[in-house]
Amino acid sequence: MSELDFTVKIGNKLTLKNPVMLASGTVGYGNEISEFLDLSEIGAIVTKSISLKPRKGNPPQRVVETTGGMLNAIGLANVGVEKFISEKLPFLEKVNSTLICNIAASSVEEYTECVKILDKYKIIKGFEINVSCPNVKDGGLIFGNNLEAVAGITEKVRVVTEKPVIIKLSPNVSNIAEFAKVAKERGADAVSAINTLVGTAFDIYTRRPKIKNITGGLSGPAIKPVALAKVFEISRNVDIPIIGIGGISKWEDAIEFMIAGASAFQLGTINFVNPKAAKEILEGVKNYCLQNNIKEISGLTGSYEL
Amino acid sequence: MSELDFTVKIGNKLTLKNPVMLASGTVGYGNEISEFLDLSEIGAIVTKSISLKPRKGNPPQRVVETTGGMLNAIGLANVGVEKFISEKLPFLEKVNSTLICNIAASSVEEYTECVKILDKYKIIKGFEINVSCPNVKDGGLIFGNNLEAVAGITEKVRVVTEKPVIIKLSPNVSNIAEFAKVAKERGADAVSAINTLVGTAFDIYTRRPKIKNITGGLSGPAIKPVALAKVFEISRNVDIPIIGIGGISKWEDAIEFMIAGASAFQLGTINFVNPKAAKEILEGVKNYCLQNNIKEISGLTGSYEL
């Protein structure tokens, strides 16, 4: 066991003790999930998207199950940056988590403002910039599907922090690699891929959308093949660290993402189904490495054979 | 029963006896599936994509299962237009099917050439133009994700036939409605949505893609929410008949597509699992109409309440 090097580097500035991360919006601010997981053992936790002011979020229904997945339109409900600092940070500090703050905003200024305010807290090890939420009217995909917007946001956020900046990309585009390229050029340390796919569902008796917001974001095992293809596309075309996300439900899935090009990976929807998934997947990945004589987990990244 | 009007009009030129269609590439040229279905009772059958010359297709493996779906990279294997006419048409004629020919090509000229050749056969009731196959190097998504290309192909195909022209759209874009708009402007009678989503899968022991072509097209129940959202997006933004496709496995799914804006719908992957699905879904849709006092099935199209 002692021989296995499980640390992963995401760019030059961020080293995680292992590649398992908890995805934004799927573990809140860590309190509840910590009843099932020792957060100090997890590579990193990414907060629910934080915005400058608190957001109430969308009216119900916000979630609905689909075949092998789910749709959500939470609408970035969150406590806002101020309350996050006063009410949520202390706990995340106490449990020794490696913390990445995910930021959502409706303007470039709001992004930089948020990052500036949070930048001084030592426990925050980096920022994941959510330019790809499909469930809000302002910002969200208007940014995420627009190359210029992603370039602008990356550039502006870059100058207000020295900490790692990770751009979370939208899969709802035909050329995700170009977005990764722009992020790299404008100074991002890494990209994470993917956020949810735009989807919907209707009630056939009321003829209303099952989600009040009409469309929602599709996540879960159903989207894994799409997420893998996006990670692979970035990996083949752009030299930037990738954090793989999308439909991981077992350790085998996580390995697939690393082979396809991811330096680390995030667990989302599966946390709802199995709050201990992060720990179990960590174990599974470890066993795979031991059994396959892999000494450094980072060697898996992009190790596909074509 | 006699009161229910089950016919649907797709534009001005095409009337189907019911909205159930069999999707391209999932029923070959009808021979095998006709052992389970009376093709004369189905709204329409869409052929496997036909190209000017025969295509061998991709090497194995071509298919792999995923959660709630499958990836395929058949590579448009087909007999070519000549053999289609001599070997496949007679059967389709004999069984009294309503026939739509799906055409794939690597150049605008190849599309028009194919259509010209097939145009004179009376049994062919329309053309579905596949500009969105994710599994071929030439053509395919190079067309499907490019607005200019779709415009050009539509325009050129339009002038060589008076029969209905249906453009089959790629979902691998951020703005499918714009593609539908362009198709309409350049004379298409309808659009069908969606073709498969680009996806992949890796074998974690060999580290090779599970599909020889590396990426494949994701289909099946897993993609239904995405397909519905695409149909809905077109329906809200463009006034053109839509044929809904993607993940339909039961009659309830089919109704959802019609509510979201589809005039008719196609069954794909489910044919592999249940070759009698078309018949069963037709029955289910009929019962739904009877029970909900719907006199004209076409009244369902776009009948969502927001």
Place this chain on the structure above:
Amino acid sequence: MTIENYVILRNKKLTEKTFELTIDAPELARLSEPGQFCNIKVSGELIPLLRRPFSISQVSGTEVTFMIAVTGTGTGILAKKQTGDELNVLGPLGKGFGIDDTFETAILIAGGIGVAPFPFLINKLKEQGKEIILFNGARNSAELIKLNFENELNSTDDGSAGLKGNVIDLLHANRKLFVNKNVKVFGCGPHPMLKALQDYCSTGNLNCEISVESNMACGFGICQGCPVHSASEDKYYLICKDGPVFNSRDIIL
């Protein structure tokens, strides 16, 4: 909060569409309070993907019972479970009924499968020496899930058992049973019934707690999927964490 595989002790059929599942779960039994719920994985597969929430219907010794109505895929799978099968249960979750206040008479209002949490609640109320009246309504006698409780009144929409009408009609008709007492109302049932009950109690100024439902992804506060609007502020509560039981004054249904 625990998460565990439990062995199923019994699957008892109640009506055509309802049944009781009982598991042996000492720790869960110890922690549970009436009105709380569990989030259950109905199979080991990825379909259905999400857990399904069910009220804790009864706790007896180390046994925990759920009362379940078949309404879709997940509940259909649960209906087929047999003695000895395993069940993965996350719970207890949420905030239950408040039974420590000074009321003397508990009025329980159940619509359909909404009767599920009441066997456990009745036990606890009895322990505290409260008077209890159960108003229990259903669509018809075949669907009515009678509890073996001495002070139970029934209604059915079609009049095939008890009063013909809904459970709010039943409440109206029997005002005299509680009109001068220090009562607290506990309601559980479909959305329209809860709305009617909310109105009834606000008009009559009765203290009332209702258990509300929502689609849920996680059941323990991490997905924000289960909002219900606060009546006093412009914000949402989370049904799985702040509820599922709320004072009927506190939320807008």
Place this chain on the structure above:
Amino acid sequence: MTIENYVILRNKKLTEKTFELTIDAPELARLSEPGQFCNIKVSGELIPLLRRPFSISQVSGTEVTFMIAVTGTGTGILAKKQTGDELNVLGPLGKGFGIDDTFETAILIAGGIGVAPFPFLINKLKEQGKEIILFNGARNSAELIKLNFENELNSTDDGSAGLKGNVIDLLHANRKLFVNKNVKVFGCGPHPMLKALQDYCSTGNLNCEISVESNMACGFGICQGCPVHSASEDKYYLICKDGPVFNSRDIIL
């Protein structure tokens, strides 16, 4: 080709990882030929989505038997099926073994679960009065699925039963049993074994048919998902329709 729900008569365990499922299927039994297969829906759910292909292992009266090795989710689900459960089966599919030619001695080569189609083939060959020799290999004795057949030779990779070596080694070692006879070879097993057999027979100029596998989506020719390259032309055959049994000269593995 039929598609039908059949009642399972028996699920008989053979080895740790293999079992035989028998259904009552008169029409299917009547239509089936050795080497053909069926495409089976392992559950009513959407996961696993696709059917799973299995050779027809035996036909006896109205009973049809499949011999199955657990290798993943789908076969895992099948292993748990019990008498009385239903099974949705599409079949018979594909082209089976050619047994009408003029050979006198049939040499059957099985690797692992590749023995599955041979009980049925043996029956038919016997009916035709052919001599039969079965070479049946596996990794070890625990995994070896012996048929109750009088003329059977075994090999195991670890030597725990029969010859130590693979089934091609076994064939080599027993050349004398068939070297001067008018033989036809029938092979079924893993890909490397089939390749080795292909070589062996082409070198020895033996007439040989092999049953090959591929991922399949439909199993009856509508998806084009199961290609194998032709040896004579630049084209693909479809394993589900043109095969799964091919003359070993006709395809490139």
